[in-house]
Amino acid sequence: MKYRSDIDGLRALAVIPVLLYHVGVPGFGGGFVGVDIFFVISGYLICGMTDADIRNGTFSLGNFYKRRILRILPALFVMLLVTGVLAYIYFLPVELEDFAKSLASAVGSVANVYFAKTAGYFEAPAETKPLLHAWSLGVEEQFYLVVPVVMLVAYRFAPKRARLLLAIGAVMSFAAAIAMSTRNETFVFYLTPFRAWELALGALLAIGFIPAPPRGMWSNVCGLAGLTLLLGVILAGSSSAPLLLMTSLAGVGATMVIASSERGISPAGRLLSLRPLVFVGLMSYSLYLWHWPLIVFQRTDAVLKTGSSASTKLLLIVLSVGMAYLSWKLIELPFRSMARNTSRTKVFTAASGAMASAFVICGLVLLAGGAPFRFPERVLQISAYLAYDSSAAFRTGRCFLLTNHQQLDTETCMTRDPARPNYLLIGDSHAAHLWLGLASAMPGVNVMQASASLCRPAVQGGSHYDSPACRRMMDFVFNDFLANNRIDKILLAASWKDEDLPILATTLDLLKARGLRVTVLGPIVEYDSALPRLLVDEILRDDPAAARAMRRPGVHERDSAMSHLAADHGASYVSLYDAICPDGRCDEYVAANVPMQFDEGHLTSQGSIELGRRLAPFLAPKLVGARDAN
Structure with a gap:
């Protein structure tokens, strides 16, 4: 040739x-x-x-x-x-x-x-x-x-x-x-x-086999x-x-x-x-x-x-x-x-x-x-979270669906308890990472879970993240389960983006028309790189601001906009951003050498438990107050 x-x-x-x-x-x-x-x-x-x-x-x-x-x-x-x-x-x-x-x-x-x-x-x-x-x-x-x-x-x-x-x-x-x-x-x-x-x-x-065009105009x-x-x-x-x-x-x-x-x-x-x-x-x-x-x-x-x-x-x-x-x-x-x-x-x-x-x-x-x-021992302890396995805390494959082939285990994830208030947590992985903390912090509440990867909690489709597993699960939750089961509170959580707000507003209106109590859990602080890697960089480079410099912009503003949106559409709102970032300073560790998050935004199990403890007074104040009194 x-x-x-x-x-x-x-x-x-x-x-x-x-x-x-x-x-x-x-x-x-x-x-x-x-x-x-x-x-x-x-x-x-x-x-x-x-x-x-x-x-x-x-x-x-x-x-x-x-x-x-x-x-x-x-x-x-x-x-x-x-x-x-x-x-x-x-x-x-x-x-x-x-x-x-x-x-x-x-x-x-x-x-x-x-x-x-x-x-x-x-x-x-x-x-x-x-x-x-x-x-x-x-x-x-x-x-x-x-x-x-x-x-x-x-x-x-x-x-x-x-x-x-x-x-x-x-x-x-x-x-x-x-x-x-x-x-x-x-x-x-x-x-x-x-x-x-x-x-x-x-x-x-x-x-x-594919013919070349003849020389001249066609070529x-x-x-x-x-x-x-x-x-x-x-x-x-x-x-x-x-x-x-x-x-x-x-x-x-x-x-x-x-x-x-x-x-x-x-x-x-x-x-x-x-x-x-x-x-x-x-x-x-x-x-x-x-x-x-x-x-x-x-x-x-x-x-x-x-x-x-x-x-x-x-x-x-x-x-x-x-x-x-x-x-x-x-x-x-x-x-x-x-x-x-x-x-x-x-x-x-x-x-x-x-x-x-x-x-x-x-x-x-x-x-x-x-x-x-x-590397020094502290670096090794923090960096180990880069290989963190979230499957147990998220209840992956049962209550959190990663693929279109997985099916929601309704017996494990959505069985009502007649002796306790029943809360239903719906959303994507940013809902799944909250379940462990909420269930631990509110033992007097039956926290149920329906979540799937990249799945916005919406009554109607429209998000470009929608997958077959997501729509199948959302149709079941909103049109079947909630229509036939009394739920005390619905918790909507996701990795919210600005383009999700119109879909969220529609969902809140439809749920309000059905007489359902809804609480929206806002966006969580996120980073451009995995938080454990950033925390290690702070140590190795002696740069205490490495993680702070890599926070994704716009989360605080989105959190404020969602708070107003929820109020305008008859829903309660709880700010995860304020819970993790009091006074604008975001907690990066749960305890010594234990990061709050294991990647760009998802909570470790310890981080979920700590955040759940901070959120519980807003989600179940009477139950938490009674527990604290005892």
Whole structure:
């Protein structure tokens, strides 16, 4: 397959938006689709070369994997080595253990599987995972392992139907992605069976199943339309848009751009062949490898402690490009030049040795428990809450639903007690984290619970957070349970946002019309990073204001607005913000070395019990007064 400079330019169009999107430059809301462009390019090049070699009788699986190893692993392993050193210096034991697992998965070409399995509602955010971007390498590497073998077998036993079989595989992959998108979009994002259709688009073009447009007007229109489609998705797209819509538009656009120059360079191809774009495209792999770890370590203040946000972003971009150039020049090019003169045995032996060494190091880190000897005891006690298991306190899977497949256990969570007042706590995880504290602080009250992740307590739908499990539960609670059971007080709690207030107002009006007593529990103080990590940073950096500086703005103002809204719609209101932040100073610890919250906003069990003690006089004053008198 002859060299095409426009494809290197298309690589630049893929990696630049990814970089700018991750750095946080405004105007690139759909920049993440650059990965989808890479998928189409990879499918086109790899399957095109494989198809040509099979037809010429020169294809060798050994040579194919040797070239892939020399192309991918050297730059990857250098990035992993540098990232591993930074992680050892900076990461806390819990974080280092997670990093070791992700490193082993990246070395083993299954990073996408690892991140798909570990993605969860209470998982650490993406900004703390320096190897998260390796998921896309896992997709491509798994594609490389399977498709050449499939093509070889297909051409040998069904040569006339080989292309059709590949097309059927692409259709099956896309259909599977559609089916899975309603059940688990995380799997659709990470896993190869639901991404293979994107690589197959490029492959089908390369082998001629998708016809290239004839030269002239049609190729010109095809290229410009594809380029316009890509720029539209990158600039006007959003991570909140349906995933398959974004990936489909990007995949089709990239295929159209490549197809437009199949029979001769098109205007779009000439534009992409400009030297600056080609230069960036040549080092796009290294730029993709280095940009994300640099961003993660900057956001965790391990490197690049700069002042303004704009200067930080600019410095990240410059440093990413600089590291990419060095990686391309000093690692990629020399190793790629070895492809002809180095035996497969040497390449496979060296790669196996490097992989085995990485696995051993990761194993040692896990056996050592994340190397806790690097930090003082107090830091270790606080940082242990980064691995906090909330399932028992939240009653996950029974009274707090994390997935659409879980069912509310009404016998455990919503059984009335005729001997005590019955309160029903409804909402999302910010309702679930209150249950333990309220139940402990008000033993004279039967506190029932109906909660689900990202589930606003609303009679009617409308929140963009709504999931099937949420709506199913809310319909049951408001239209069935409350219609047939006498409840003394309804408690509504959630991770309230400004856009939730109209929905809340409607809910309060409907519940008031039914004669139900409602108390709204306001928003809780939240942070931009996990509170235990911030508290540790205060100790390690001798910066007592680290947590305070990372409080999310607007919570106090929202709390005030919700107080007025509740009063206007006939409901009681209890301020969680005032309970945790008396006089504007927020309590970060429950007791010595015990954080109030275990992540950005959710209460530890000790924090829930303490907050419940503070809230009880407002929720059940007579019962609490009587208990205190005794």
